[in-house]
Amino acid sequence: MNRAWIGGRSVSLEDAVSQAALVLGRSRQPVVAGLGTDVEGARAAVALAARLSGAVDHMHSTALLRDIDCARQTGVMITTPVEARVRADLLLLVGSDLEKTWPELFATLCLTTATPQDEAIARRLIWICPGRLAHRADFGGKLETLGQEVGQALPLIACLRARVNGRNSNPTGIAAKKIDQLVTLLRSAKFGVAVWTAQQLDDLTIEMLNGLVRDLNAETRFTSLPLAAQDNAAGVLAACGWMTGFPMRTGFGRGFAEHDPWRFDAKRLVESGEADCALWISAYRSVAPDWQVDLPIIALTGESAIFRRPPDVQIEVGRPGVDHASIGYLAKTGTLAAIGAGIDKRTNSVADIIGQIVQFLPDSNAWPC
């Protein structure tokens, strides 16, 4: 049974749901934000936003859209964690936050053990701007590092890329010999994989990395594995993509889907006063938004989320894959996967609750989700 609160007061689920429908129904410009939910929850949330002529955004859209923006400007070469695990003979890691984004990085990519290929691959590792890290005792192969703080990454990658293309451009002060040595390593990789998280790198650095990977493919094989943000950002992206044609930060105010990363940024919509109501969803980790203003909020989270003030309506939802079976992005496979299949439902999911809210809105039958 889901617990529910109106203005911090404990109420029945039914009262909370009908109050949520009332608040959302009255809203002229709602934003469905957070979107930390499984695929079914995302489908329900996007359909609800369309119906309310609102907008949808995800709490990690800023990072997500960095990778997407670079891809949709110039393209991208990617692979899956599964393929990187069995095939990569060189990993080009960039930034110090990789394991913060994906704690299983080293284990999944077999950096601590032999690869499961027929012929064991001698792994090389180049780590650009790893922070204070000097070596990794748990990595079996040879580790080269370049730079330290992530702010240095762009000129270093640019320098490598220039050298790969036979040009000398080295404003970094790193010895040319070191650059040449790394470039030789990159070019001699049989199947290299660059790994980064857009939560730490900026657009230009990512674009430069994409370019480096592309250029290396003139002669050898190289690809990339941008790590997906948490809270099922990649899974929500998939559903939003097939339902609307666009990533998150898409609005329906004019009766059709419009994508604009600035206009439909939930934080901007809320803090500018354009949005008059928010449906905040955070089912995986129960986080609250970092908005600096108050507006009517319907919150679908775990109980532990701490808001500036109690939301107008708060309904407890289950953790996908823990309290109910779910479909979500699985970092280990890089795909949508069945997570927690077969577990007994302990708490209603985001999709369940949105489904109940919709029942209190008019014309609920016409809606596709």
Next chain:
Amino acid sequence: MLIKLKGGRIIDPANGRDEVSDLWIEADRIVAPPSGDTQANETYDVTGMIVMAGAIDIHSHIAGANVNAARLLLPEEHRGTTAAASPTPLANCKWSTFETGCLYAAMGFTTVVEPAVAPHHAIHAHLELADIPIIDKAALAVLGNDDYLLRIIRAKESLSCVSDYVAWTLQATKALGVKVINAGAATAFKFNVRSFSFDDIVPLYGVSSRQIVKTLQQAVSELGVPHPLHVHCNNLGIAGNVDTALTTIAAAGDLPLHLAHLQFYGYGTEGDRGFSSAGARLAEAVNAAKSVTVDVGQVMFGQTVTISSDVLRQFMARHQARPKKWVICDGDSNGFGIVPYKYRMNDFHNAVQFAVGLELFLLINDPWRVYFTTDHPNGAPFTSYPDIFALLMDRELRAEWISKLPADAVAVTTLGGIKRQYTLNEIAIMTRAAPARLLGLNDRGHLREGSRADVAVYRPQRDIAQMFRSAALVFKDGDLVVREGQVAHYRFGRCLTVAPGFDAAINRRMRDYYDNRYAISTDVMMVSEHTMTRPNSFEAVGCVR
């Protein structure tokens, strides 16, 4: 509820019918005219109109991680412009699953096959398919670049071992058939191989493309899967590749084999530019090879995007991207490549491609063996189908188009000399009766009593394209879903699957294999009713044995 379609011209080639008659529908089935005085609950006067079974598209890339990547790559190509019609929310989101279902239905299509589902991405593909309204769907599972298959071929394991694996994959992915895409090449490309033909060897595994295709062809046949192995040949899009297609046709032998989007393999090397149509040669070979079926992959002019699991081909074509951006994914087996492309009428190569497709349509004699596709969206978006029907049915219209093509392009084709015009009956064979038979879908593609009440009604007019673009009425499972080309309401169809039996020992083998190689459980990738967002998502189709 009893529905009567009164006085239409019923074109039902599967049953040899082309006559003016009434058609009766009860619930989701076509029924015999009722006896006595029984009156219809609803009567539609379709006098002067054409009544056919709902159309079936056997090869159209409508769902999955690759299609979704293309959506995200090209936001500028599918901006929305008009407000939604209220009964079909999200259908005005361009290139959404919802729009896809509505556009297909408006043309009278009621079943569409997504031909390239990567087994590890099957859950994603099925979730997208489930959000395509109105039509029924099916998936083909892609094998032939996957480590496990290449391993067991290398190890010379028995055919039953391969068959078990194929059957297991069909079950895990809830697919209707098996497709092989440039067999071995995606894997070879990971070893930096940049061209790959039918008898080339995949590094590490030591197996040839031919071995992979022949092994899968036998396994699919052995299992009794109705749809023959669906083959995307090597060397797509390359001048002189007709030899590859001819070699593959010759390799088919007596077992059935389906060659997809054959147009992309119909290129010779004649003429000043070293690029010419080999459509006539290819058509002749298809005419002679009775075990082979083909679909065309017609090119039409305009902006599109190529979406293919032929990663090698897409990588080699990356410099032709318009706009200049592309995605190459080295996936777990095939992966995919997205290369946007604009076919131009005044471009020599594009004009030859356009001609090759029409030559194949017009020179392959048997409409039961040539299927109607554009390889959506690779040759053209499926919304261009009505224009292609018109080109096939009207040689004067064709002559008009040919007159606009570059003369040097027309000169390296035989298109100008072809007089054939498709009849409505042949269109109905190619888009209804034959695909149903090819896929083993006995309940559709025809209007026999007891068959599924998927019915399209068209209003004949001078503009043939307009007739097919906007069906007057469309029924899906007896439910009136389209009037005058407008979708009236949503309903959600099913995904058709096939489930051949297999030795249960393969379950353990696959569990061990995934655990050892990838450290993942097969459970996370298996498609089932539980992984779907709508109930009763699947319907099994019987196997031949």
